[in-house]
Amino acid sequence: MRGTSSHSAGWPFDDRGVAYGDGLFETVLLRDGQPQLWEAHLARLARGCEMLAIPLPAQAALEQPLAAAGQGLQVLKLMLTRGSGGRGYQLPADPEPRLRWCLVPFVPKEACWMRGVHIRHCALRLGIQPALAGLKHLNRLESVLARAEWSTPEVAEGVLCDTEGRLVEATSMNLFWLRHGHLETPRLDRCGVAGTLRDALRQRVSLQEVERGPEVLEEAEAVWLGNSVQGLWPVARLDDAQGRELKRWNIRHRHRPLQAEAHALLGYPLFP
């Protein structure tokens, strides 16, 4: 089945996932059919269901798409909505959540691991919403607008601050940096998506959650982006929101320990 894509059925007209973005998703790396960081994905989904009051499906239902998985690397996208029903925004009295999924082949970007990536600040600021902070929910228009700020293929990701100027995340990855010898990552209690790789790294290395403005990146000895599908990318260059260079880092031979931990968690090689 390597190299083939498959997905479940589509969505009824009245699904609350499309009407309101009333749901959650997970994007999971599969290696020969085995989900990587699966416990962390299940835990985030459970936390999202609790915060949104969506009944959590049984683990067996969540694992059903794995039966369709093939050999090699694939990405499983799991989507869970509150289903249909309710009057307007009001919750349905007896919700029947709807689970859908797709499986696609995946090839990691080894060049990004090795040579690092070029990123830029986004002009868009993330709205502050503690009731949704950390969740991988389906209200992602801010991410869509931020990603639309550049089209040059050299720029891998954008950097996002919240409306009060605190650094939060990159457009589809979490941010990490080394500063005065300490590993830090932004707190995500007001907005942003708490990545499963970030969660797993916090359990393995000393990685402090901090509140900092965007200037901390320029002060950092090293910066990385990471998520549970791509692994960890060192940042080689940072631009401002107009595309003007702010800083470059020499990433060769430096700061391998964090990348080693991340890649051990995902089964990726450190030196491909």
Place this chain on the structure above:
Amino acid sequence: MRGTSSHSAGWPFDDRGVAYGDGLFETVLLRDGQPQLWEAHLARLARGCEMLAIPLPAQAALEQPLAAAGQGLQVLKLMLTRGSGGRGYQLPADPEPRLRWCLVPFVPKEACWMRGVHIRHCALRLGIQPALAGLKHLNRLESVLARAEWSTPEVAEGVLCDTEGRLVEATSMNLFWLRHGHLETPRLDRCGVAGTLRDALRQRVSLQEVERGPEVLEEAEAVWLGNSVQGLWPVARLDDAQGRELKRWNIRHRHRPLQAEAHALLGYPLFP
């Protein structure tokens, strides 16, 4: 066709409407098949398409659902997504927006027009996001969470402030009040949905957009909620977010002019 519901097809698995809430909607009152405030709905949709860079369908395509309309009152829900495609959040190079709709019979709540409604403050605060402010987009989780704060049927709507404490809107209606003899409504340049009834009223009466905290409601001589489907509801009672009464208004025989304008715009009687 009175009393029957109909809707278009559902959504493919990969529609960006469900993946990211990447789209817009309009909820339109039809009277004997004639859309009320249609120009205002088209204008808001066009503004949303411009802000989100979604190609606006031709007016003929947007009016196609009207061919399925029947006699009497119905509500048309029009949904427009960016369609499928793109890599992750990135916009598809050649977007094919997807238009879907449903038609349902509608009976206005005459008792709300006549006797007024009971509302309460919500604990949830709306995140500030000028890039989406005013739009009727599909990222509505905040509205869902706010509406879930109460379940008593006596309470018609919740009142929402932003994270900086400014009054914004009600959960599915706009807010209006009379203060020192002047009609006011919150500015909606940071968050909230700019209703088409609100837009139409601003063109007909002296209605000032202001920045105020929630306490302004208790100081008001009269308060109303309005949208383009329900018309204008006088507020008879306001509670705090714990359901404790803050204020009552005697709505009988008072402040009819604003309601008269609103109901003239929608073809509703003032004294049903």
